[in-house]
Amino acid sequence: MLELVQASTYAASIDNLILFIGIIVGVWFLLAEGLFFWLIWKFRAKPGEKSQYLVGNEKHVKRWITIPHALVLVCDVFIVVGAVRVWYNVKQQLPEPDSVIRVTGQQWAWTFQHPGADNELDTSDDIFTVNDLHVEVEKTYHFKLESRDVLHSFSVPVFRLKQDAIPGRSITGWFEPTLIGEYDVQCAEICGIGHGVMAARIHIDDANTHAAWISSASAATTP
Amino acid sequence: MAHVRPIATTRSATGIPTARLAVWWILASEVVIFGGLLGVYLMHRIGHPEWAEAASHTQTWLGAINTFVLLTSSFTAVLAHQAAEKGKGKEAAKLLGFTILGALMFLMIKSYEWYGEIVAGYTITANNFWSFYYTAAGLHALHVIAGAIIMGFIAVDAYRGRELHRVEIIGIYWHFVDVVWIFLFPLLYIAK
């Protein structure tokens, strides 16, 4: 229905986790609803027929609850394992970066600090842009996420990436783009009146285009 | 219209009188309010060793006197309960009066203390230690005030020999107010 682009290395693993959970809970859902509607139909009131008197304490009757109970628990274990594996790879284990950028949220814009030609952050050739993030495809990035005022959240749906920015802290995360293109960056934490216009774009380019952007942007900012 | 107590109030399926049961539940809800506040304070305090400097400006000996005052007032509340049990309404009222006096003394000392601190520049916005100091002690002082007012009404009733069971109820509440202070005093004044 809606096309979903997977533009980072871990996007597919998150999507697969969602699919995996979807299959498990989908089966439960269909079984439960099916049984439910079947029972409503099967035991509809019929004239002259009295309902049955079941207490639900007998062992063979209780099985109808205890067995699904155990099965739910087993499914939970599978889901936890899947979720924690994905979480570990996306949020806990950061691979070595090729490049480090700084992302700063403020009311109501994103400032991106690119490392410039020397590929070192916080040097004189850093490139600052507002609401436009330029990255190179198939390079591992660390981002340092900060905020100047209130909470913001750096969300790149095509990466399946989201992280809140907190004033007074610098939070490090990572991503590796896999697709060339231009995509949305949203703010995912309400941050005041301008929250709805706090839109940025991420430009993912190949090595040559990205290098060309760096030199043109450096030329533009050099006094 | 005189208030008529419903039959429901006179029943006791648990064996505990309804009013006593209710006051314990009120205290349970108060415990989580103060528990939340003090828990948060403790976590911040551990994370900010530099607050010890601010804490050294609290007047520990005034806090100690106040602890003594509150403990004494709790003691008279116990005596009031004993008197009420024996049906001596006037005696209970007098002892509750002493407890109220203790509450007033506590508040006066507290005001004197705060006045000195505010004049010295340690206001609620001075830093986060002082913010916690005034918030926690202020919330406690509100409970002292509320308790003293309710105790006044109960003392008047007790003097006329009515609703003597309430002397015990307000006593339980008063002990709780006392216990909260026992936690506040070392955490705010003594911990350096």
Next chain:
Amino acid sequence: MADTVADVHQHEAHGHDDHHHDQSWLEKYVFSTDHKIIGMQYMFTGIFMAVIGGYMAYVFRMQLAFPGISVPGFGQVSPGEYNALITNHGTIMIFWVAMPVLIAAFGNFLIPLMIGADDMVFPRINRLSFQIFFLSSIVLLGSLFVEGGGFGGAWTSYPPLSANGDYNQTQLGASLWLIAVALEFVAFLLGGINFITTLMNSRAPGMKAYDIPLVCWMIVIASILFMLSVGPLLAGAVMLLFDQTLGTGFYDPARGGDPILWQHLFWFFGHPEVYVVLLPAIGITVEVMATFARKKIFGYKLVLYTAVATGVLSFFVWAHHQFIAGIDPRMANVFTITTLLISVPIAEMLFVMIATLYGGSIRLTTPMLWALAFMAEFLIGGVTGIFLGASGADIYFHDTYFVLAHFHYTFFPIAIIGSFCAFTYWFPKMFGKMMNDTLGKIHFWGTVIPFNFIFIPLFVLGMGGQHRRIYNFQHFPQIAGPEYFQLRELATIALLVMLAFQLVFFYNVISSWMRGEKAGKNPWKANTLEWTTESPAPHGNWPVDELPTVYRGPYEYGHPDREEDYWPQNLPN
């Protein structure tokens, strides 16, 4: 001592019924201490607030589907107004609709009637509770009209946005909003103490713990949960109020404070709060299902124990709202485990509901339809929660419309379907008349079908990466395409249809109340004690010397030894 006091009370209580002849209208309906009147006051205040909350939903859904249009009945929606609308829609629907209707209104109305008591144990505290609640409603509604407009920092009210007028630009609105919420908490603490002590102490002679109707248990367990979880947030609210008004820095990182602290305090309350409203709704549903399936509840104790287990577990799951909020990532793993564990008792409750139908003789009356719809719809809310509790999937879904659709699939069955279920079931007891069943069914289908058409599209939009609380999606090229807007329009049109069908409900209530068929004592042939008195129940519920005595559990339907398929709790044999 307790005995002598009780004797005095007994003496006073006997003069009960000759006290209420010459009451003025004000005494009888406004300053009454009768639990049934107070329940009605809560109910009508809740319904009034629901209308306002629904109107807000209408305004912002119109803006989302047709950005920039002048919404009929409101005008053009500015970004600030949009934020205030969504914030107060959420606040109202949870704190001023779900809580007062499900817990306060039905708790007040049902608990004394169902346990065979003449009133709550503290009628005047009960009245005070409503008065504080009423005041809080006025403060909340007033906050929408002060200078700067209503608070727009979302119902979660995260600082620093909520703590500082420079950031939220609604200095006064934010403080009034916070005061209103805190007052509302105090009202429910007072009410809760009443519910708990009444259930513990004032049961009819013979009513043992397992003879109590489940809905009473559920409301009381919910009150205990509320009481034990709201305390830290009340302290946190005072701190936030000081940040807003006095300029302290509890949540200001520049001054040694911590903005995440609020999130912990808020969700330590906020997650149990979900179960605070869920449990009464489950109690209502179970009650109605037993009556209309003519079946004993499958495993009474199981429902009770799972409710307690859910309550206990709910104190250990709060951080699943904060996976990506900057907490230690290792903590997310712990909270994924606890969150998925809580699916077990909840699933068990739904299994019990399904199993209760087995062997029944099911009558599809209007209340029964609502009860069945609760089960069918809540299940969707339940299973979609699994995605959000699993940390890895939550990275993508967090704060998208998937979350929004998920919790509406829980809260709508709880607050709306559950309330309609209870309202249609106990309407005869409240007003002494039967509701029109045909109109009731038209209203039922006109509510439940559009409901699905509102929120299923929002699930899809959430999966497409659309985030919450954004007033105009045209600023985001990826989600501004026509296929996205078609889904938004579908949801909005479904909402309009659903709101229109509520008129049927109001018409039905008024016309049934005026000219409905007389109900009689026990129109549904149910077992619980409220059906043994007149409809509507008089002041004091039963004549003083006819207060019921209990001989058995509440769900003895279809007993083989009896000709009748029901066996009221108060019959000796």
